[in-house]
Amino acid sequence: MMTKKKTEGEDKKAQHLAETTDVSPKQAKDLMREHGKDSPKVEKEAKNFKAEG
DSSP states (O other), X not given: OOOHHHHHHHHHHHHHHHHHHOXXXXXHHXXXXXXXXXXXXXXXXXXXXXXXX
């Protein structure tokens, strides 16, 4: 079970990823789920995702 604090932290990371890579917050959350929350790969994937989309 996720705590509210953990969810808020993930939301902030997703929001930051969305702002810095120009993907939507939902896309950012999906990418974080797929590639890991703190992985440099997730930012790279987000940039690639936007470039392809």
